[in-house]
Amino acid sequence: MPDSTKAVLMTKNWYCPNCSTTHQSQGPKVATHACAAFNGLQLPMFLEGSGGYHKPVYREDYIGPDLVADEVRTGHGKIVSAVSQEYPDGSNGLVVIMPCAVINTEAMGR
Ligand SMILES: [Zn+2]
Numbered sequence: 001m002p003d004s005t006k007a008v009l010m011t012k013n014w015y016c017p018n019c020s021t022t023h024q025s026q027g028p029k030v031a032t033h034a035c036a037a038f039n040g041l042q043l044p045m046f047l048e049g050s051g052g053y054h055k056p057v058y059r060e061d062y063i064g065p066d067l068v069a070d071e072v073r074t075g076h077g078k079i080v081s082a083v084s085q086e087y088p089d090g091s092n093g094l095v096v097i098m099p100c101a102v103i104n105t106e107a108m109g110r
Contacts, residue, residue: 014045017053021045039070043083043095050087057082057094072097 009026016022018037023045025031031045038054046052056074059081072080085093 013048015048016043016045038080038083039072039074041072041080041083041095041097044085044093046085052085052087055084055086056080057084 012025012031014023014025014031016033016035016037019033019035021033021035023031023033032042033045034040035043035054038056043054057080058074059079066079068079074080081097083095083097085095
């Protein structure tokens with residue numbers, strides 16, 4: 001008689017469409033990796049067969065000095081503020097990256 005008290009863990013196959021990294025895992029966690037195509041940003045991977053892709057969201061709402069890590073700056077100087085996970089069915093996920101902005105409080109009169 002089979003032992004029905006043992007949990008069966010499915011192996012999940014993950015991939016990154018940008019840098020071709022693959023990974024296998026078990027359990028509920030989403031696999032992540034330091035994506036070489038995004039200067040090493042820690043991004044979630046996609047389940048095999050999902051057909052998803054990463055779409056960068058560039059910061060557009062701030063002009064001034066900032067203290068951002070090198071990995072959020074593209075070769076063109078743009079700052080990646082988020083990376084969207086886009087799926088063929090129209091659903092998506094979002095990884096928000098919080099670059100540090102500098103605020104001059106003296107210029108604000110405080
Ligand atoms: Zn990658």
